[in-house]
Amino acid sequence: MLATTRRRTLKALGLGGAASLAGCASNAPTANQSTAARTTEGAGTKPVDVDRIAADPTDIPDPIDRDSPAEVDVTLRSEEMTAEVEEGVTFTYMTYNGQVPGPFIRVRQGDTVNLTFENDEANSLPHNVDFHAVAGPGGGAEATMTAPGESVELRFRATYPGAYIYHCAVANMDMHISAGMFGIILVEPPEGMPEVDHEIYIGQHELYTNRSAGEGGHHQFDMASMRAEEPTYVLMNGEKYAWTPAGRGPAVTAGTDETVRVFFVDGGPNLASSFHPIGSVWETLYPDGSLSTDPQTHIQTREVPPGSTTIATMNSPVPGDFKLVDHSLSRVARKGCMAVVRAEGEDRPAIFDPEPA
Numbered sequence: 001m002l003a004t005t006r007r008r009t010l011k012a013l014g015l016g017g018a019a020s021l022a023g024c025a026s027n028a029p030t031a032n033q034s035t036a037a038r039t040t041e042g043a044g045t046k047p048v049d050v051d052r053i054a055a056d057p058t059d060i061p062d063p064i065d066r067d068s069p070a071e072v073d074v075t076l077r078s079e080e081m082t083a084e085v086e087e088g089v090t091f092t093y094m095t096y097n098g099q100v101p102g103p104f105i106r107v108r109q110g111d112t113v114n115l116t117f118e119n120d121e122a123n124s125l126p127h128n129v130d131f132h133a134v135a136g137p138g139g140g141a142e143a144t145m146t147a148p149g150e151s152v153e154l155r156f157r158a159t160y161p162g163a164y165i166y167h168c169a170v171a172n173m174d175m176h177i178s179a180g181m182f183g184i185i186l187v188e189p190p191e192g193m194p195e196v197d198h199e200i201y202i203g204q205h206e207l208y209t210n211r212s213a214g215e216g217g218h219h220q221f222d223m224a225s226m227r228a229e230e231p232t233y234v235l236m237n238g239e240k241y242a243w244t245p246a247g248r249g250p251a252v253t254a255g256t257d258e259t260v261r262v263f264f265v266d267g268g269p270n271l272a273s274s275f276h277p278i279g280s281v282w283e284t285l286y287p288d289g290s291l292s293t294d295p296q297t298h299i300q301t302r303e304v305p306p307g308s309t310t311i312a313t314m315n316s317p318v319p320g321d322f323k324l325v326d327h328s329l330s331r332v333a334r335k336g337c338m339a340v341v342r343a344e345g346e347d348r349p350a351i352f353d354p355e356p357a
């Protein structure tokens with residue numbers, strides 16, 4: 001679990017009410033925080049508000065263990081906060097609950113969601129949230145439009161299953177999404193989803209700044225490069241190589257032959273991702289996060305447009321590091337877009353032998 005520092009202790013995204021009574025309190029994603037501030041090294045950077053802006057890919061609520069609808073309380077809090085994109089490079093992100101992507105929300109088809117949306121009083125801008133899982137005007141965007149210091153409530157029923165993006169949708173929505181305001185709400189079908197060994201959560205998006213990738217110091221958001229759709233960084237979970245052994249954090253680990261389900265969201269705001277696991281294929285894949293059809297099987301690379309998701313599983317019979325990438329590979333080599341799943345277990349030369357006798 002991540003140890004993060006924050007400007008203040010924040011309420012974790014919570015589930016309460018009927019869901020808690022039904023024994024589903026463990027569904028609440030964790031967001032344990034303390035209050036100290038921290039300063040990065042490096043000339044020209046800004047003090048950071050949080051050690052890691054990258055969401056922990058394993059921080060996903062447990063599968064729904066209910067056979068009837070419930071009321072689910074969810075709190076999303078918009079927070080503008082400075083953090084490192086990579087070592088020596090800072091950027092002032094806009095976030096839901098201080099992480100990129102925002103918290104993974106998990107409900108069951110037919111559930112009623114009681115959303116509290118808060119706009120941190122320390123923020124400088126209005127924010128809101130548009131859920132693609134909401135059947136209603138703007139996905140809730142107008143209903144949740146708030147100025148700094150305001151808090152509003154929205155009640156909606158999750159009427160159709162699937163994995164859906166949620167994102168900020170104020171007038172400069174491309175800017176706000178680019179700064180980090182997007183995440184996944186998963187609406188499980190009543191019968192649930194097949195059991196797997198591990199689930200992880202990855203969000204890709206683009207950062208548009210006034211400097212080059214890797215140039216030290218504080219990067220300002222840059223409207224001209226966003227208008228031209230020429231991002232400085234293309235990232236998974238908000239930081240360059242956020243969850244890679246060679247980058248900022250450890251790989252996600254799984255045993256050989258264990259199945260890993262990846263919930264992937266492309267926040268964009270502009271670029272589609274050609275999502276691929278190097279050294280493997282997607283064993284099963286639900287295009288666009290639709291759980292209304294059977295999954296495709298043995299898919300090498302799947303395009304995920306901005307504003308959409310995919311749900312895919314992978315497993316490896318042999319040990320090694322499996323890089324999750326956007327196969328538009330300049331984004332990997334030049335702009336920071338990668339995550340790693342490490343498979344641990346016994347070698348199997350009959351399947352893969354790098355040194356045949």
Ligand SMILES: [Cu+2]
Binds near residue numbers: 078176
């Ligand atoms: Cu916003």
